[in-house]
Amino acid sequence: MRAAQVAGADALIVMGHEAAGHGGAATSLTLVPAVRDAVELPIIAAGGFADGRGLVAALALGADAIAMGTRFALSLESPLHAKDTAISKSVTDTLYSPSFDGIPCRVMDTRAARKRARRAISFIEAVPGALASAAQLGMSLPQILRMACVRPANLVQVRIGALTKSTLLSIHKGDMERGILPIGQVQGLIDEVLSASAIIQRALHEAEEIQNRMVSV
Known part of the structure; x- marks a missing residue:
């Protein structure tokens, strides 16, 4: 600070x-x-x-x-899209885990989130999702691989890219079966x-x- x-x-x-x-x-x-x-x-x-x-x-x-x-x-x-779902949740209905993208992250407690939280996503598993996210930024697969190989810390960025794909599914598609939605504990304080x-x-x-x-x- x-x-x-x-x-x-x-x-x-x-x-x-x-x-x-x-x-x-x-x-x-x-x-x-x-x-x-x-x-x-x-x-x-x-x-x-x-x-x-x-x-x-x-x-x-x-x-x-x-x-x-x-x-x-x-x-x-x-x-x-998941506003009604979020409003129905309580302050305890979130998960906080590093498994989502390599950095401790808070998301809505759903079946998809629980499944992801049980095991950290591997680099190989993360690449397809990261590539989809990176494509929106004009990055190619070789660029992603070079970035990850140059600095091991960049593996986290690849995982974040994969989480972004899941996040967009929940935000823009309302797909809570596959999507993962970052949300704060105050969801339980909101009723409309x-x-x-x-x-x-x-x-x-x-x-x-x-x-x-x-x-x-």
């Missing part, structure tokens, strides 16, 4: 364990104040935030703003699909009510 500040970053997105995808090992409750103590940059807290309650909590922890990725994924404007504008206005109104109530106590 200090390196980012030295490098000239304008702000930091601090992503806790609760977040969709590659959240950190520490929860937002401990990570945000730890980063606040370490840097002077504005902090955008991510992971575990979906409403005004989360906004007030994040501000109290030292953040300057919040990111609500999962909340906006379940908005009217979002292209996500709203417009992005309504989400923001509701969160701000709720945060204001909470702050006023705290002042009057």
Whole structure:
């Protein structure tokens, strides 16, 4: 974090364990104040935030703003097809495992995700999916292979490419039998699909009510 500040970053997105995808090992409750103590940059807290309650909590922890990725994924404007499925899930209906792409990753708990979580995908298995993803970026199979051979760490990037294919199946096709959907634990706090504008206005109104109530106590 200090390196980012030295490098000239304008702000930091601090992503806790609760977040969709590659959240950190520490929860937002401990990570945000730890980063606040370490840097002077504005902090955008991510992971575990979906409403005004989360906004007030994040501000109290030292953040300057919040990111609500999962909340906006379940908005009217979002292209996500599995909104009804996500809304029916609880805060415990996610899986967190390095098996999906080589880096600990949080996804929706589904049969496809459980199957993938049991065994890390091998390089050979990952190549077809990675190639499909890389094709969208204009990369060829030889380029992928050279990238992986030059740096072993790039094997993770190949696996991420394979996960991207599965992710697109869930997002754009609504195929939850084969697709894998990164999603945060706050899916269990969301019970309706709203417009992005309504989400923001509701969160701000709720945060204001909470702050006023705290002042009057």
